[in-house]
Amino acid sequence: xxxxxxxxxxxxxxxxxxxxxxxxxxxxxxxxxxxxxxxxxxxxxxxxxxxxxxxxxxxxxxxxxxxxxxxxxxxxxxxxxxxxxxxxxxxxxxxxxxxxxxxxxxxxxxxxxxxxxxxxxxxxxxxxxxxxxxxxxxxxxxxxxxxxxxxxxxxxxxxxxxxxxxxxxxxxxxxxxxxxxxxxxxxxxxxxxxxxxxxxxxxxxxxxxxxxxxxxxxxxxxxxxxxxxxxxxxxxxxxxxxxxxxxxxxxxxxxxxxxxxxxxxxxxxxxxxxxxxxxxxxxxxxxxxxxxxxxxxxxxxxxxxxxxxxxxxxxxxxxxxxxxxxxxxxxxxxxxxxxxxxxxxxxxxxxxxxxxxxxxxxxxxxxxxxxxxxxxxxxxxxxxxxxxxxxxxxxxxxxxxxxxxxxxxxxxxxxxxxxxxxxxxxxxxx
Numbered sequence: 001x002x003x004x005x006x007x008x009x010x011x012x013x014x015x016x017x018x019x020x021x022x023x024x025x026x027x028x029x030x031x032x033x034x035x036x037x038x039x040x041x042x043x044x045x046x047x048x049x050x051x052x053x054x055x056x057x058x059x060x061x062x063x064x065x066x067x068x069x070x071x072x073x074x075x076x077x078x079x080x081x082x083x084x085x086x087x088x089x090x091x092x093x094x095x096x097x098x099x100x101x102x103x104x105x106x107x108x109x110x111x112x113x114x115x116x117x118x119x120x121x122x123x124x125x126x127x128x129x130x131x132x133x134x135x136x137x138x139x140x141x142x143x144x145x146x147x148x149x150x151x152x153x154x155x156x157x158x159x160x161x162x163x164x165x166x167x168x169x170x171x172x173x174x175x176x177x178x179x180x181x182x183x184x185x186x187x188x189x190x191x192x193x194x195x196x197x198x199x200x201x202x203x204x205x206x207x208x209x210x211x212x213x214x215x216x217x218x219x220x221x222x223x224x225x226x227x228x229x230x231x232x233x234x235x236x237x238x239x240x241x242x243x244x245x246x247x248x249x250x251x252x253x254x255x256x257x258x259x260x261x262x263x264x265x266x267x268x269x270x271x272x273x274x275x276x277x278x279x280x281x282x283x284x285x286x287x288x289x290x291x292x293x294x295x296x297x298x299x300x301x302x303x304x305x306x307x308x309x310x311x312x313x314x315x316x317x318x319x320x321x322x323x324x325x326x327x328x329x330x331x332x333x334x335x336x337x338x339x340x341x342x343x344x345x346x347x348x349x350x351x352x353x354x355x356x357x358x359x360x361x362x363x364x365x366x367x368x369x370x371x372x373x374x375x376x377x378x379x380x381x382x383x384x385x386x387x388x389x390x391x392x393x394x395x396x397x398x399x400x401x402x403x404x405x406x407x408x409x410x411x412x413x414x415x416x417x418x419x420x421x422x423x424x425x426x427x428x429x430x
Contacts, residue, residue: 002032002123003106007039007068007093015090016048018111018239020055020256021249025115027059028255032120036063037101039093051257066100068093077184078193091194094160095180098170105168110161112237114230114245114252122213122229127166131173132198133207134158135214139233150187152199158206160195161231162214176201219244242315 004026008015023036036056038044049065056063070078070089078092093100094108107122109115127133137159140147144154170176183200190196212228219236221244230245232238238245253259 002030002034002120003037003101003103004034004119005037005039005094005097005101005106005108006111007090007108008044008111009041009088009090010043010045010048011088013045013048015111016044016052017253017256017258018237020052020258021239021252022109022111022113022115023052023055024252024255025113025248026109026119027055027061028252029115029117030119032118032123034061034119035103036061037103037106038063038065039068039090039096039100040065041068041090055256068096068100071096073181074184077181077188094163094194095197097165098167098176101167103167106165108160108163108165110231112232113161114225114232114238114248116225116248117212117227117229119229122162122164122209125164125207125209127164127169127207129166129169129205130207131166131169131202131205133164133166133209134160135162135209135211137195138211138216146191147196147199150183150190150196150200152196152203156203156206156208157199158203158208159214159231159233160192160198161233162229163198164209170202217243217245241312 006019006022008019010016019038026034034056038049038052044065053063070092074092078089097106097108105123105127107119125133135158137157140154140157147154147157179201180197183197184190184193187196214231215228217223217230217232217234217236217238219234223244225245225248230238232243232245236243238249240246243249
């Protein structure tokens with residue numbers, strides 16, 4: 001018998017539905033009998049427990065439920081941690097498997113897992129004394145420094161979505177729980193408390209598995225899901241309509257009591273009866289939608305769930321609207337840059353005009369100064385037949401021609417010539 005464990009919180013009832021799809025994918029591909037262990041808190045209703053029990057019995061498997069509350073020491077350590085706002089306390093229940101489940105060995109699966117192979121292949125692997133077996137985390141290359149800051153080795157860091165626990169080996173280490181609490185106390189800022197803690201406590205003695213036992217989804221239409229366990233570890237889960245595996249999720253969910261018309265699985269164990277057992281129909285879950293008057297209406301879940309094609313169309317419309325908004329934003333940014341460029345050009349033209357105006361004013365001032373200088377300069381036209389004598393008075397005056405002045409004197413007068421007039425030839429006055 002294969003021992004299989006799942007752990008989750010069911011605040012809005014959706015994760016019990018996802019867990020049912022995971023179990024359906026396991027049951028339809030595995031012939032060996034399976035004993036399921038569900039770790040949960042008070043959020044899992046009795047109605048959803050009955051649905052999960054009906055699903056297990058329809059495939060002739062067993063199921064057990066374990067109400068879990070975090071120990072006082074662990075709860076105190078995690079009281080100030082912000083990581084639980086994203087992962088919830090249900091992600092830490094796997095740390096308590098050695099104390100909760102009284103079996104020697106168990107396979108743990110997350111609720112975002114698609115099992116498209118016989119899980120007995122994973123169960124039959126011999127751990128050879130290791131604490132657990134897991135697959136190396138395929139997204140570790142993006143955060144090696146973060147992992148190393150917690151004292152972990154990025155080369156051997158494993159993912160906690162699919163784990164085979166050898167519980168007897170863990171119980172022989174009497175300090176395993178103390179080490180778990182100490183790690184959470186020493187590193188309260190860890191963003192993945194369950195995975196980092198498992199790597200810190202058991203990473204030194206674990207068996208690394210082949211990647212097909214925990215293959216991360218690549219989210220492209222041509223991805224191969226055959227004969228492997230696919231882990232939708234990113235933001236896009238396999239129940240999202242835009243996921244390439246959404247059709248597989250719907251196919252597996254149709255085998256569960258969450259569908260009004262149950263579909264028989266493709267691969268059935270030989271001991272399964274041909275008629276599905278009667279399961280008490282559950283009341284349709286409701287959700288709260290706020291109206292314009294700010295009042296809440298209770299609407300049945302089935303009445304609000306659109307068809308697959310409609311959901312795809314709505315998703316594409318939203319993507320188109322997002323692209324249009326982004327295009328409009330880019331156009332507005334381009335217009336703003338164009339306006340800024342035009343403003344800079346106008347400012348440059350204004351500066352050029354001001355410079356030209358200043359140059360013109362400078363040229364005008366130079367012309368005026370030149371004109372004044374020319375007016376102050378005395379130019380005396382010289383005649384070859386006459387000599388002009390400057391009289392030395394207070395004011396320099398230009399005398400009129402005087403014939404008497406031409407007569408020779410004992411002392412020759414001083415002759416003044418214009419600055420731009422050539423020197424006249426010497427005259428013979430005798």
